[in-house]
Amino acid sequence: MSINRLAIRTELSTSPRYTENPSPGYPLRKTWRPATEVIRIELLGSLSHRDVALRAVSAACKLVTARPFGPVWNDFQMEVVSAFGEAFNNVVQHGYRGNSEGLIQIDVRISSGRIDIDLSDWGLPFDPKTVPVPDLDRLPENGLGLYIMQSFMDMSYRPGQPNVLTLSKTLRTGREEPEIGRKTEGEE
Amino acid sequence: MTFEISTSEDGMIRLAIRGELDAVSVSDLRPELDGLVNRRPRLVQVDLSRLRMVDSSGVGALVSLYKRVRAQGGAVRVIGLQDQPLAIFRLLRLDRVMTDGDGVPPVPVQSGSSQN
Numbered sequence: 001m002s003i004n005r006l007a008i009r010t011e012l013s014t015s016p017r018y019t020e021n022p023s024p025g026y027p028l029r030k031t032w033r034p035a036t037e038v039i040r041i042e043l044l045g046s047l048s049h050r051d052v053a054l055r056a057v058s059a060a061c062k063l064v065t066a067r068p069f070g071p072v073w074n075d076f077q078m079e080v081v082s083a084f085g086e087a088f089n090n091v092v093q094h095g096y097r098g099n100s101e102g103l104i105q106i107d108v109r110i111s112s113g114r115i116d117i118d119l120s121d122w123g124l125p126f127d128p129k130t131v132p133v134p135d136l137d138r139l140p141e142n143g144l145g146l147y148i149m150q151s152f153m154d155m156s157y158r159p160g161q162p163n164v165l166t167l168s169k170t171l172r173t174g175r176e177e178p179e180i181g182r183k184t185e186g187e188e
Numbered sequence: 189m190t191f192e193i194s195t196s197e198d199g200m201i202r203l204a205i206r207g208e209l210d211a212v213s214v215s216d217l218r219p220e221l222d223g224l225v226n227r228r229p230r231l232v233q234v235d236l237s238r239l240r241m242v243d244s245s246g247v248g249a250l251v252s253l254y255k256r257v258r259a260q261g262g263a264v265r266v267i268g269l270q271d272q273p274l275a276i277f278r279l280l281r282l283d284r285v286m287t288d289g290d291g292v293p294p295v296p297v298q299s300g301s302s303q304n
Contacts, residue, residue: 047211047212048212050210050211050212051208051212075275078271078272078275079275081241081272082241082243082272082275082276085210085241085243086243086244089210089211089243089244089245092211093211136280136281137281139251139254139255139282139285140248140251141248141249141251141252141255142244142248144244144247144248144280145243145244147280148243148244148276148279148280151279152279
Protein backbone atom coordinates (compact mmCIF):
# COMPACT_ATOMS: atom_id res chain seq x y z
CA MET A 1 0.00 0.00 0.00
CA SER A 2 1.34 3.36 -0.91
CA ILE A 3 -0.10 6.38 0.77
CA ASN A 4 1.25 9.80 0.27
CA ARG A 5 -1.17 12.28 1.59
CA LEU A 6 -1.87 14.84 4.17
CA ALA A 7 -5.48 15.83 4.59
CA ILE A 8 -7.01 18.25 7.02
CA ARG A 9 -10.73 18.52 7.42
CA THR A 10 -12.85 20.48 9.85
CA GLU A 11 -16.31 19.51 10.94
CA LEU A 12 -18.71 21.73 12.76
CA SER A 13 -21.36 20.58 15.15
CA THR A 14 -24.81 22.14 15.21
CA SER A 15 -25.22 24.00 18.46
CA PRO A 16 -23.38 27.30 18.54
CA ARG A 17 -21.44 29.05 21.24
CA TYR A 18 -20.54 32.67 21.46
CA THR A 19 -17.05 33.85 22.11
CA GLU A 20 -16.95 37.18 23.83
CA ASN A 21 -14.34 39.87 23.71
CA PRO A 22 -10.98 38.37 24.60
CA SER A 23 -9.90 40.82 27.25
CA PRO A 24 -10.98 44.05 28.89
CA GLY A 25 -10.21 47.00 26.68
CA TYR A 26 -10.71 45.09 23.46
CA PRO A 27 -13.59 46.15 21.27
CA LEU A 28 -16.60 44.00 22.01
CA ARG A 29 -16.53 41.03 19.72
CA LYS A 30 -19.02 38.26 19.57
CA THR A 31 -18.13 35.51 17.23
CA TRP A 32 -20.32 32.57 16.52
CA ARG A 33 -18.49 29.34 17.12
CA PRO A 34 -19.88 25.84 17.19
CA ALA A 35 -20.02 24.01 20.52
CA THR A 36 -17.67 21.35 19.29
CA GLU A 37 -15.33 21.48 16.38
CA VAL A 38 -13.63 18.41 15.02
CA ILE A 39 -10.45 18.84 13.05
CA ARG A 40 -9.41 15.67 11.28
CA ILE A 41 -5.88 15.22 10.06
CA GLU A 42 -4.67 12.22 8.10
CA LEU A 43 -0.99 11.75 7.59
CA LEU A 44 1.71 9.15 7.36
CA GLY A 45 2.97 7.29 10.39
CA SER A 46 6.35 8.76 9.72
CA LEU A 47 8.52 11.02 11.82
CA SER A 48 8.76 13.30 8.80
CA HIS A 49 5.10 14.21 9.38
CA ARG A 50 5.50 14.71 13.11
CA ASP A 51 6.06 18.43 12.95
CA VAL A 52 2.97 18.98 10.82
CA ALA A 53 0.85 17.11 13.34
CA LEU A 54 2.33 18.93 16.32
CA ARG A 55 1.82 22.33 14.76
CA ALA A 56 -1.81 21.52 14.02
CA VAL A 57 -2.45 20.40 17.59
CA SER A 58 -0.57 23.41 18.92
CA ALA A 59 -2.74 25.73 16.86
CA ALA A 60 -5.90 23.87 17.87
CA CYS A 61 -5.14 24.68 21.51
CA LYS A 62 -5.86 28.30 20.68
CA LEU A 63 -9.45 27.41 19.87
CA VAL A 64 -10.43 26.18 23.34
CA THR A 65 -10.63 29.67 24.79
CA ALA A 66 -11.19 33.24 23.74
CA ARG A 67 -8.09 34.08 25.75
CA PRO A 68 -5.31 31.93 24.35
CA PHE A 69 -2.51 33.57 26.29
CA GLY A 70 -1.22 33.89 29.83
CA PRO A 71 0.62 31.39 32.02
CA VAL A 72 -2.30 28.98 32.53
CA TRP A 73 -3.02 28.67 28.82
CA ASN A 74 0.70 28.49 28.01
CA ASP A 75 1.04 25.51 30.34
CA PHE A 76 -2.08 23.94 28.82
CA GLN A 77 -0.73 24.21 25.30
CA MET A 78 2.74 23.06 26.28
CA GLU A 79 1.43 19.98 28.06
CA VAL A 80 -0.98 19.05 25.27
CA VAL A 81 1.70 19.36 22.59
CA SER A 82 4.26 17.47 24.70
CA ALA A 83 1.87 14.60 25.40
CA PHE A 84 0.65 14.43 21.83
CA GLY A 85 4.22 14.39 20.49
CA GLU A 86 4.98 11.35 22.63
CA ALA A 87 1.82 9.62 21.39
CA PHE A 88 2.82 10.29 17.80
CA ASN A 89 6.33 8.94 18.43
CA ASN A 90 4.89 5.78 19.96
CA VAL A 91 2.71 5.02 16.96
CA VAL A 92 5.56 5.56 14.51
CA GLN A 93 8.24 3.75 16.48
CA HIS A 94 6.25 0.95 18.11
CA GLY A 95 2.89 0.71 16.32
CA TYR A 96 4.32 0.83 12.82
CA ARG A 97 7.91 -0.06 13.76
CA GLY A 98 9.34 2.37 11.27
CA ASN A 99 7.13 1.29 8.38
CA SER A 100 6.32 4.76 7.18
CA GLU A 101 3.48 3.67 4.90
CA GLY A 102 1.08 3.31 7.79
CA LEU A 103 -1.61 5.91 8.24
CA ILE A 104 -2.32 8.01 11.30
CA GLN A 105 -5.68 9.68 11.69
CA ILE A 106 -5.96 12.44 14.24
CA ASP A 107 -9.33 13.78 15.35
CA VAL A 108 -9.00 16.89 17.47
CA ARG A 109 -12.24 17.78 19.23
CA ILE A 110 -12.38 21.32 20.47
CA SER A 111 -14.99 22.53 22.91
CA SER A 112 -15.09 25.32 25.43
CA GLY A 113 -12.07 24.93 27.68
CA ARG A 114 -11.34 21.39 26.60
CA ILE A 115 -9.46 19.41 23.99
CA ASP A 116 -9.82 15.72 23.16
CA ILE A 117 -7.49 14.10 20.67
CA ASP A 118 -8.14 10.68 19.13
CA LEU A 119 -5.07 9.21 17.53
CA SER A 120 -5.95 6.22 15.36
CA ASP A 121 -3.49 3.81 13.79
CA TRP A 122 -3.62 0.46 12.07
CA GLY A 123 -0.35 -0.85 13.44
CA LEU A 124 0.56 -3.12 16.31
CA PRO A 125 -1.45 -2.48 19.48
CA PHE A 126 0.08 -2.14 22.92
CA ASP A 127 -1.20 -2.58 26.44
CA PRO A 128 -0.53 0.54 28.50
CA LYS A 129 -0.97 -1.49 31.69
CA THR A 130 2.08 -3.58 30.89
CA VAL A 131 4.35 -0.58 30.40
CA PRO A 132 6.28 -0.13 33.64
CA VAL A 133 6.27 3.22 35.40
CA PRO A 134 9.81 4.55 35.03
CA ASP A 135 11.95 4.70 38.15
CA LEU A 136 13.03 8.32 37.84
CA ASP A 137 15.69 7.96 40.52
CA ARG A 138 17.58 5.63 38.20
CA LEU A 139 17.64 8.23 35.42
CA PRO A 140 16.08 6.06 32.73
CA GLU A 141 16.94 6.84 29.12
CA ASN A 142 13.93 5.05 27.65
CA GLY A 143 10.33 4.35 28.49
CA LEU A 144 9.47 7.95 29.36
CA GLY A 145 6.96 8.67 26.61
CA LEU A 146 3.91 7.08 28.19
CA TYR A 147 4.82 8.64 31.53
CA ILE A 148 4.92 12.11 29.95
CA MET A 149 1.61 11.48 28.19
CA GLN A 150 -0.19 10.35 31.33
CA SER A 151 1.35 13.07 33.46
CA PHE A 152 0.18 15.87 31.21
CA MET A 153 -3.17 14.55 29.92
CA ASP A 154 -5.88 12.01 30.67
CA MET A 155 -5.27 9.01 28.49
CA SER A 156 -7.32 6.06 27.36
CA TYR A 157 -6.53 3.37 24.82
CA ARG A 158 -8.65 0.99 22.81
CA PRO A 159 -6.79 -1.66 20.81
CA GLY A 160 -8.30 -2.78 17.52
CA GLN A 161 -8.32 -1.84 13.88
CA PRO A 162 -7.76 0.98 14.30
CA ASN A 163 -6.11 1.28 17.68
CA VAL A 164 -7.40 4.49 19.22
CA LEU A 165 -5.48 6.42 21.81
CA THR A 166 -7.42 9.32 23.31
CA LEU A 167 -5.76 12.21 25.09
CA SER A 168 -7.95 14.74 26.91
CA LYS A 169 -7.31 17.89 28.84
CA THR A 170 -9.44 20.60 30.38
CA LEU A 171 -8.12 24.13 30.60
CA ARG A 172 -7.74 25.00 34.25
CA THR A 173 -9.57 28.21 35.02
CA GLY A 174 -8.12 30.76 37.33
CA ARG A 175 -8.45 34.44 38.05
CA GLU A 176 -6.37 35.34 35.07
CA GLU A 177 -8.27 32.94 32.83
CA PRO A 178 -12.00 33.47 33.30
CA GLU A 179 -14.22 31.03 31.53
CA ILE A 180 -15.12 32.16 28.10
CA GLY A 181 -18.58 33.42 27.46
CA ARG A 182 -20.83 30.65 26.41
CA LYS A 183 -24.46 31.02 25.60
CA THR A 184 -27.00 28.69 24.21
CA GLU A 185 -29.21 29.34 21.28
CA GLY A 186 -32.05 31.67 22.07
CA GLU A 187 -30.17 33.74 24.61
CA GLU A 188 -28.96 36.14 22.03
CA MET B 189 17.63 21.60 15.73
CA THR B 190 21.10 23.02 15.55
CA PHE B 191 23.94 22.64 17.98
CA GLU B 192 27.34 24.05 18.68
CA ILE B 193 30.21 22.50 20.54
CA SER B 194 33.12 24.57 21.81
CA THR B 195 35.94 24.00 24.23
CA SER B 196 37.28 26.52 26.69
CA GLU B 197 40.92 26.76 27.70
CA ASP B 198 40.23 25.15 31.04
CA GLY B 199 38.97 22.04 29.27
CA MET B 200 35.28 22.61 29.72
CA ILE B 201 33.17 21.59 26.75
CA ARG B 202 30.16 23.72 26.01
CA LEU B 203 27.30 22.19 24.07
CA ALA B 204 24.54 24.57 22.99
CA ILE B 205 21.42 23.04 21.48
CA ARG B 206 18.82 25.16 19.75
CA GLY B 207 15.37 24.55 18.33
CA GLU B 208 13.69 21.22 18.84
CA LEU B 209 15.43 18.13 20.16
CA ASP B 210 13.05 15.30 19.43
CA ALA B 211 12.67 11.88 17.86
CA VAL B 212 13.34 13.42 14.46
CA SER B 213 16.45 15.44 15.23
CA VAL B 214 18.09 13.38 17.96
CA SER B 215 19.74 11.08 15.41
CA ASP B 216 21.79 14.06 14.21
CA LEU B 217 23.01 14.77 17.72
CA ARG B 218 23.84 11.28 18.98
CA PRO B 219 27.09 10.80 17.00
CA GLU B 220 28.30 14.19 18.24
CA LEU B 221 27.53 13.19 21.81
CA ASP B 222 29.47 9.96 21.32
CA GLY B 223 32.46 11.94 20.07
CA LEU B 224 32.13 14.33 22.97
CA VAL B 225 32.16 11.49 25.51
CA ASN B 226 35.22 9.97 23.88
CA ARG B 227 37.13 13.14 24.68
CA ARG B 228 36.68 12.27 28.39
CA PRO B 229 35.70 15.80 29.37
CA ARG B 230 36.06 17.07 32.92
CA LEU B 231 32.99 19.25 32.61
CA VAL B 232 30.30 19.52 29.96
CA GLN B 233 28.07 22.55 30.10
CA VAL B 234 24.85 21.98 28.17
CA ASP B 235 23.25 25.29 27.27
CA LEU B 236 19.54 24.79 26.58
CA SER B 237 18.57 28.45 26.77
CA ARG B 238 17.54 28.40 23.12
CA LEU B 239 16.01 24.97 23.11
CA ARG B 240 12.35 25.42 22.27
CA MET B 241 11.12 21.90 22.76
CA VAL B 242 12.37 18.50 23.87
CA ASP B 243 10.72 15.09 23.91
CA SER B 244 11.53 11.80 25.61
CA SER B 245 13.95 10.85 22.82
CA GLY B 246 15.91 14.06 23.30
CA VAL B 247 15.88 13.71 27.06
CA GLY B 248 17.13 10.14 26.68
CA ALA B 249 20.13 11.33 24.68
CA LEU B 250 21.00 13.97 27.29
CA VAL B 251 20.62 11.52 30.17
CA SER B 252 22.87 9.10 28.31
CA LEU B 253 25.47 11.86 27.95
CA TYR B 254 25.17 12.67 31.65
CA LYS B 255 25.63 9.05 32.72
CA ARG B 256 28.58 8.34 30.45
CA VAL B 257 30.50 11.49 31.37
CA ARG B 258 29.84 10.84 35.06
CA ALA B 259 31.05 7.25 34.69
CA GLN B 260 34.38 8.67 33.47
CA GLY B 261 34.61 10.94 36.50
CA GLY B 262 33.39 14.07 34.72
CA ALA B 263 30.36 16.26 35.28
CA VAL B 264 27.51 17.56 33.17
CA ARG B 265 25.69 20.75 34.00
CA VAL B 266 22.58 21.88 32.18
CA ILE B 267 21.94 25.62 32.09
CA GLY B 268 19.33 27.92 30.66
CA LEU B 269 16.29 25.65 30.98
CA GLN B 270 13.01 27.41 30.42
CA ASP B 271 9.50 26.87 29.13
CA GLN B 272 8.70 23.40 27.76
CA PRO B 273 12.16 21.87 28.31
CA LEU B 274 12.10 23.09 31.92
CA ALA B 275 8.67 21.51 32.43
CA ILE B 276 9.91 18.19 31.04
CA PHE B 277 13.07 18.26 33.16
CA ARG B 278 11.00 19.02 36.25
CA LEU B 279 8.49 16.28 35.49
CA LEU B 280 11.29 13.74 35.09
CA ARG B 281 13.14 15.21 38.10
CA LEU B 282 16.21 15.81 36.00
CA ASP B 283 16.46 19.44 37.06
CA ARG B 284 17.69 18.29 40.47
CA VAL B 285 20.61 16.29 39.16
CA MET B 286 21.55 18.06 35.97
CA THR B 287 21.36 21.70 37.00
CA ASP B 288 23.25 23.56 39.68
CA GLY B 289 21.62 23.54 43.08
CA ASP B 290 18.02 24.40 43.71
CA GLY B 291 17.49 27.08 41.17
CA VAL B 292 17.52 26.92 37.43
CA PRO B 293 19.47 29.79 35.95
CA PRO B 294 17.08 31.81 33.85
CA VAL B 295 19.86 32.71 31.48
CA PRO B 296 23.08 30.90 30.70
CA VAL B 297 26.00 31.87 32.88
CA GLN B 298 29.07 33.09 31.04
CA SER B 299 31.36 30.19 30.44
CA GLY B 300 34.44 32.35 30.62
CA SER B 301 35.71 30.80 27.45
CA SER B 302 38.40 32.88 25.89
CA GLN B 303 39.30 30.91 22.84
CA ASN B 304 37.78 33.56 20.64
